[in-house]
């Protein structure tokens with residue numbers, strides 16, 4: 220079998236959620252947008268609901284429908300994108316809670332689904348989603364009279380604890396919401412780690428559940444094992460892969476492994492990336508192809524049957540560094556071609 224195996228540790232995801240929940244002053248939700256950062260929103264949501272999560276966040280209404288199908292009635296499923304044109308029947312039928320981002324969305328929501336629960340998203344400085352202070356002042360009394368289930372905002376720099384933007388956004392969020400009755404939420408994983416001033420009534424971790432920074436104490440949640448298809452001797456002066464970008468200087472042993480950029484293994488990381496053959500670190504050589512990658516296994520005692528790209532030896536964040544990106548992008552790029560195995564809690 221030339222299929223790589225992606226193992227997703229649902230127990231580690233539950234443990235990470237519980238660790239963040241112990242840190243959080245109020246309720247701890249779970250962010251499962253983008254198919255739970257690529258790991259499977261149905262499986263992840265189901266185990267987190269069993270572990271005690273009562274509120275889930277997705278980016279788009281369609282994602283919310285999939286999570287509702289997995290969870291059944293009960294848990295609250297909130298949509299960051301709010302109430303978009305054409306969403307009314309999805310929001311009603313799957314009982315989703317849109318986070319209203321503007322006066323236009325508010326009007327659309329109360330007109331299409333009067334009395335249907337909603338939350339409010341405020342912009343405290345990131346300039347991405349939510350109502351700005353002036354818009355909020357205009358709408359505030361009317362919106363609050365409709366009893367929003369949550370009033371939230373989002374931090375731009377929470378992964379840099381010393382960044383002045385954190386205190387600025389905290390102050391802005393307080394100015395916009397102090398004294399209201401509705402529950403409040405400001406923090407994702409990074410903000411949760413900034414301490415209780417940032418927690419309010421609910422934290423909303425995503426990446427920390429899946430083993431990524433900035434939650435340094437997270438348990439790794441994924442491992443990726445890639446089969447070796449062939450091993451060959453390459454003589455000095457011979458090249459490996461497209462464009463002859465790597466040329467052997469000494470007699471070399473090169474394994475061809477069965478995964479490539481079509482699986483989300485970012486092509487640009489090639490020159491800096493490694494895989495592991497049991498306990499030995501092996502360099503990727505030559506260009507990453509669509510389905511294949513060359514690996515120098517000259518220092519491995521026994522010819523490996525598989526190599527590890529993610530797992531015990533290499534985290535999503537160390538791989539991200541080789542690619543000049545972040546763990547979030549490594550996770551959400553994980554391909555559809557892998558055999559996915561779930562370890563139950």
Ligand SMILES: *Cc1c(COP(=O)(O)O)cnc(C)c1O
Nearest residue numbers: 250373407408423424425426427
């Ligand atoms: C993605 C997202 C989160 C979760 O962020 P992490 O950094 O993955 O914990 C929380 N809130 C909002 C608004 C988001 O977009």
